[in-house]
Amino acid sequence: MEEEIKAEFSNSGFSLDEEEVILRKCLTFCINYSLSPSDLVSSWEVYYLNRQLNESTVHDAEMDGFLLHLQNAVKESIINEEPDLHVYSSKDVDMMFNDGDRYAKEETIGTPTNKLYSHSSELFDSEYQQNGSTFSAGKPSDIVTPFGHRKEKFAVRFSINQPPTEENAKELEPDSEDDFLKKVESRGRCSMILHGVKLDPNCRYMCDRIEDRFNALEGRIKSYSRALILSGVHGELMDPSVASQKSMVSVGMICCDGEGHLNDNSILLQSSDEHSGGQRVRLDLQRLSQFSVFPGQVVGIEGNNPSGHCLIASKIIDSNPLSASADINLPSAKRQALDKEGQIDPSFSDKELSMIIAAGPFTTTDNLFFEPLTELLSYASRKIPQLLILLGPFVDSEHPEIRRGATERSFNEIFHMEILRKLRDYVEYLGDTVRVVLVPSIRDANHDFVFPQPGFDIRSSDLNDQITNLTNPGIFEANQVKVGCCTVDILKHLCGEEMSRNPSDGIPSDRMSRLAYHLLTQQSFYPLPTS
Template identity: 25%
Template sequence: MSFKEELIEQFGNEVDKSDVIAYLENLIKIYALNIEELFIKWEQFSYHRHETHTAMNTKNLDGFKNFLQKQIEKKAQKFSNTSNVTSSGLKSKIIGSSPSLFGFNSPRTPIIKKRKLNETQPTSSGQKSSQKLGFSSGSNANNKSENIEKSNTTSPSMTGSTQINLPSDITVSTPSPLKRSGEAGVTLDSLNPNNIETSEGFDPENDKKVKITPFYDPIKYKFRTMRQNLQDAADVLDEQIEIFCKLAKEHFKLSQSDFGDPTIQSQSEIYAVGRIVPDSPTAEGFLNIDSLALEASRLMGIGRRVRLNFSKINECSLFCGQIIVLKGKNADGDYFMVDEILNLPYPDSPVSTVEDIENSNMIQNGKSMKVIITSGPYFPENDFNVQPIKEFVDKINNKIKPHTLIMFGPFIDITQNCIAKGAIPQFHGVTQQPRTLDEIFTKVLVPLLSGINSSIQVILVPSTRDAISHHAAYPQDSFDRKKLQLPKNFKCFTNPSTFQLNEVFFGCSNVDIYKDLKEVAKGGNTAMRNRFDRVSEHVLQQRRYYPVFPGGIRKTAKILENKKKVIEHISGADLEVPYLGLTEFVGEISPDVIIMPSEMQHFARVVQNVVMINPGRFVRPNGGRGTFAEMTIEPPNVENGKLTKMSDEDLFLHNVWKRSRIDIITN
């Protein structure tokens, strides 16, 4: 669409004049506005003049230009006055603010009291304080090379393209052989172990390859990070609330008149839809049931917040970022009394036709499909020992023989101690030592991974901690297979991604939702339920792989040379808010299998007929044996009764939870 057509679409045919178009184009350039923003300003100008319609002529355009200029000058003057406010004046202004401005009075969010660490020698109380804040002092990091001294070398960049410059006085050597305690191949946990036998594996000579079908648009993930527009981010957050408002209307058979603004005082009972947020924008630490507020959409409540009162609710489980539907009233204007929390419906399950099921059965030759799932890091914290990967590749080819191998990053972890210190060891068997983080992957890992049988299909999903990824934000673009010199049997998918293995839908997200989702629970029965089940239900009900907002952030405390302590951001969800739509379930349908790696305990569970898997870490931080998940899926069969037929339709539910076995095994 041309510039002229966009103007006509927004303003109408009245702007179809050469002088008017030239004038508007000039205003767009002067005030750095887009066409939509210019139209909003024009409506404000008309409202300011008390006119329902303002003619588009040169005289009015001159007045419009003066209006825009006055807005900018007023904003600049306001900023100047704000910067000159004294601390005491600012404090009194906040305390005396009207409750109608924010929808609530003084916050009840607990504020953590920060204790100063002893800069020379941390005390035990200081260490406890840093742990409570989620910081790590780094005092437990072991330096295996005694002659490595501290240098002023800057850590490698997140992109991994920066050359690693080691100081001349540093001596790096190949790490000693890894002593891996425990026995390999031990099954730590199983799902459906008594009903389903483990698959024999893939036979390259007789079996056909599994059909892999991605369900996402890779072009949408090519956006540039750190280019967030405040308006775009606000639109996405607002749209999420409106989507759930529409869902509530359809599911609970409600009309538009049943919904109201929860921030306005009223004696009438209404339904309200909004996002759970802290009652204080500067909240720190864990929230409680009395420190939550509801943020309304711009349409339903002008984006304002109101404190929530859950005294009438016996049981609930809430978290920041959750979209929720409430029934209640705001009788005194101070808080919204919640009478009922409406349980939103879970998304539909995927279905297949008889023809699709028969095709999948034919591909598998009536045999079970085997899928192996691993999650990084793939190296210990203090060295780059490749022994675990070598052993694993040998098992994959000669013993396990899966149809598909799904590997989650990080592959080269940017937070690993060797990378953080710039102490990269020499690698034996490499013709030329790697000089960049990308080359560690291409010259050390790729030769090992290329040893996987070419008939076995391998899927790589990145992590925001991957040094080889040039897109360290969530949602995250896929790796470049050709640039990383990976074989053709490797497929690089985005984070998150939805794809199909034969008829089975897989959903993958490589952000630690099980650790980042901080629940505010009320009621004994809710707290007694398994946390992994509760978090999984939240993910399904919210229809997003990562419904937490704001996202989790991992920080650390660092002492500089002048003994000044600074807080550094290491990693985390790093949400790219304008593109959070890419983290939603495809077609509002829940996958058959959802894989979300976490630092917490490995597991395989069935939640709302969806198989939820956390394969665990591939290698322990100290180099000990990690875990991986081995999944066996029986072939689909219409006649054995394990597939549910939809009523009045020739469609069948996949029921993967009935015909799959998952084992968590030590590698």
């Protein structure tokens, strides 16, 4: 039979690296799963295409992955034949032996009760234990599924079905030191200044007046115009809708003529109310060898309008000197006022800052145990950064368990029990030298899914000075380092709306760098127009 397997591989154009070892394993696969040599090679071709392997040589290192592929194929075929049949695995057996009569105690899913909540709370209260210098965490949830009970500790994998190399072995080492955090050790508590105004608790979403929306767009154009004039590079700004044979410079916002994406015939430039009464004029970019524009972008255009109906651009001024922040050199009186309000402490003179930044979701797709968050807090407890920034989603509305309503707890209960309690234990364990910043996401099931988004409404008491709730987007300053946070994937949205032309020399540009550059020049977390 080994000869038949070898012949089938050869007929399909595959050669065997370690022939004797591979044939012995393939023979075992055929016997265990009742496969003929031709069926085995056909399954290998499917595995080969799915893995996008380049070589036509079968390596022994791929046999473990191929075995998993065969197991999944057999399991799917059995489930398709008998939909109500559950295929038990070793995890199910371990769970039954370890948990005893857990299944006998399970209740049908219903409305959460106080009894369930108190029972889960007791489990959570005993979750964190301080053993000397050890910071350990258990699993708070009482709901165990076959795929949720793990035999091995959760870990991040950097390679799949590949033998370990020196590089990824170093990355997988649990006690490996982070170079930056090793150099910048914690030197006490960092300062914290929140920038921007919080939303009024009584405000109503999606009730903006048209006048306010117009003023906001008008303000962006005027701000860009003032910065362009103060730069001194260009002369006086002109109305782009006025016919003129002379070259002129105008500032306006890129718009699209109708629905759909931008194209050469649908680009409009809307100038400010001060220069043109808010009128729009068609924009011709045929003379430009390269450009990158998108709806909502505020730019300067150098060109002429011979007919009064079309502005022919010879240059796009998409970069502007960044205006200095108003709070960098505050007067002494203003500085004293901020100190009095408790927003800044004059004792903070250290300009170094160590921080860890992580983005959600903080759980795997097969359960709601929040193991990645536990590992992150364990890592942070060893490194002890001054600042831990966590970006949502925390209770992900797109999680399979959340989407099908398989949890017995409310979204707020999950957030407070699985997220907040872990964070409170973390800051209590490390003391008042650490700070945590929480930024929500529009995918958070327990929060308002609007953008811009208010911060979490957490009114718990004693740790408010250590756990900060930031808006989305939001800006804060720590040890004179200003940080902006936003959980909306604006780069993905810009990819779908941008219209660009590459240089004539044919050298492709880095698109992601170009999109990130737009955010800096537009000085906006979301420069696209919102409906």
